Amino acid sequence: MAPMSLRTYEEVRPYARAIKQRTHLRDRQGVMPPWMIEKNVGIQAFKNDPSLSEAELTAIADWVEAGAPLGNPGDMPKALAWKGDEAWTIGRPDVIIRSKDFSMKAAAPDWWGSFDSVPTGLTEDRYVAAYELREVNDARSQPQLIVGATTSANFSVVHHGTVQAIAPDGKTEPGGCCPTHEVGQNAHVFDPKVGKLLRAGSSLAFNSIHMHANGRDTTGHIEIGLRFHPKGYRPEYVATGVVVGTNNDLLDIPPGATGLKYDGTAVLQQNTKITVFEPHMHAAGVRFCLQAIYGTTTETLSCAGYDHNWVIAYTYADDVAPLLPKGTILRIVGYYDNTRANRNVVDSRNWSGGGHRSVDNMNQMLGQGIALSDEQFATAVAERRERGRLTGRTVFPGCPTCGGVDPTSPVAAR
Ligand code: HEM
Numbered sequence: 001m002a003p004m005s006l007r008t009y010e011e012v013r014p015y016a017r018a019i020k021q022r023t024h025l026r027d028r029q030g031v032m033p034p035w036m037i038e039k040n041v042g043i044q045a046f047k048n049d050p051s052l053s054e055a056e057l058t059a060i061a062d063w064v065e066a067g068a069p070l071g072n073p074g075d076m077p078k079a080l081a082w083k084g085d086e087a088w089t090i091g092r093p094d095v096i097i098r099s100k101d102f103s104m105k106a107a108a109p110d111w112w113g114s115f116d117s118v119p120t121g122l123t124e125d126r127y128v129a130a131y132e133l134r135e136v137n138d139a140r141s142q143p144q145l146i147v148g149a150t151t152s153a154n155f156s157v158v159h160h161g162t163v164q165a166i167a168p169d170g171k172t173e174p175g176g177c178c179p180t181h182e183v184g185q186n187a188h189v190f191d192p193k194v195g196k197l198l199r200a201g202s203s204l205a206f207n208s209i210h211m212h213a214n215g216r217d218t219t220g221h222i223e224i225g226l227r228f229h230p231k232g233y234r235p236e237y238v239a240t241g242v243v244v245g246t247n248n249d250l251l252d253i254p255p256g257a258t259g260l261k262y263d264g265t266a267v268l269q270q271n272t273k274i275t276v277f278e279p280h281m282h283a284a285g286v287r288f289c290l291q292a293i294y295g296t297t298t299e300t301l302s303c304a305g306y307d308h309n310w311v312i313a314y315t316y317a318d319d320v321a322p323l324l325p326k327g328t329i330l331r332i333v334g335y336y337d338n339t340r341a342n343r344n345v346v347d348s349r350n351w352s353g354g355g356h357r358s359v360d361n362m363n364q365m366l367g368q369g370i371a372l373s374d375e376q377f378a379t380a381v382a383e384r385r386e387r388g389r390l391t392g393r394t395v396f397p398g399c400p401t402c403g404g405v406d407p408t409s410p411v412a413a414r
Pocket residue numbers: 001002003015018019022023030032033034154309
């Protein structure tokens with residue numbers, strides 16, 4: 001999907017300066033590889049984190065400054081033999097489901113609708129362990145007819161896709177596969193104790209698809225790759241959405257505005273382990289933070305840059321995923337830049353407000369989590385204390401009760 005491949009020295013060399021520049025954006029819009037978690041605040045361990053370490057960044061900078069030399073060809077690692085599976089970051093899927101073909105004109109209004117549902121072909125009930133959606137299209141081979149019209153994602157036309165499991169009796173499967181896909185999104189690997197049921201004879205419905213023009217006449221389709229838990233697997237926990245948002249009507253982003261922020265809050269109605277932090281904004285968004293408020297304490301769980309080419313789902317590592325008691329207030333803060341410095345804004349002379357088009361704005365956390373009973377919650381906290389060898393009063397990021405004190409008590413306030 002990238003504009004160039006990085007397989008050989010000859011392919012890489014012309015991009016040396018651009019590689020140094022893009023990789024050193026660190027957590028800001030445009031960074032490569034695409035991953036924008038800020039490393040100086042909040043929880044730091046994630047699944048499938050492709051970001052570069054400071055040592056790797058220094059190595060790239062030193063190499064570029066030295067004139068990007070080839071080095072000793074004898075030290076070159078053997079070229080990778082591509083098997084075709086690498087197109088899927090979840091590994092070889094057990095099942096690949098393909099939508100009907102779609103087409104989008106180079107310059108056309110946004111399109112919302114549904115595609116025909118597709119049978120999964122399953123002959124027995126299975127639980128989904130990982131899910132990946134990818135858009136396959138011919139945009140790269142098409143001439144760019146509208147210069148500068150690449151509002152979000154250079155080649156994508158699928159802004160988002162909601163895919164639902166439909167049981168053989170035609171009913172939507174509650175809590176079934178699959179999370180909403182957003183433009184440029186990575187794969188979803190579910191918590192090992194949460195399986196999403198896909199019944200024998202079920203279908204996948206592509207019931208909320210949003211497409212936008214990308215400046216090229218584009219034809220393509222959606223592919224969904226699913227990996228299953230082993231046969232006989234039984235899930236322990238119930239998956240839940242962790243959604244916090246700002247009312248779209250409040251978003252008011254003047255032409256040329258920068259440093260503008262909006263917040264939103266929600267109270268957790270059940271004990272929750274947050275498994276996925278997923279900022280969702282649109283073109284003007286540049287940064288997004290998630291905080292948890294309990295008692296008198298406000299803790300920043302995660303902050304990330306935002307790039308509407310890459311709406312990334314950040315999956316916390318199992319041992320550090322936020323473990324929050326019911327009643328915790330979740331707060332989101334989204335930052336906007338409606339200037340030419342934001343490459344996703346088409347024309348910064350325009351006012352923009354809330355809305356569903358890619359050029360409108362949103363401010364939402366579309367996270368995922370696990371709902372825990374009081375007993376399950378107490379067990380999870382005790383396990384975490386034991387694993388971390390925590391004794392007495394201590395601070396465990398993202399887990400207010402792991403510290404051995406009720407965070408809402410006057411003692412905790414001191
Ligand atoms: C260390 C790893 C990576 C490096 C050094 C890198 C480098 C770059 C550079 C230098 C550009 C700008 C090219 C230009 O100026 O024309 C770029 C753009 C791009 N790359 Fe990467 N990349 C990396 C990983 C990835 C990965 C993992 C993906 C796909 C999942 C990807 C997809 C893209 C795409 C789609 C663009 C064009 C759109 C955009 O700028 O956001 N890259 N990359």
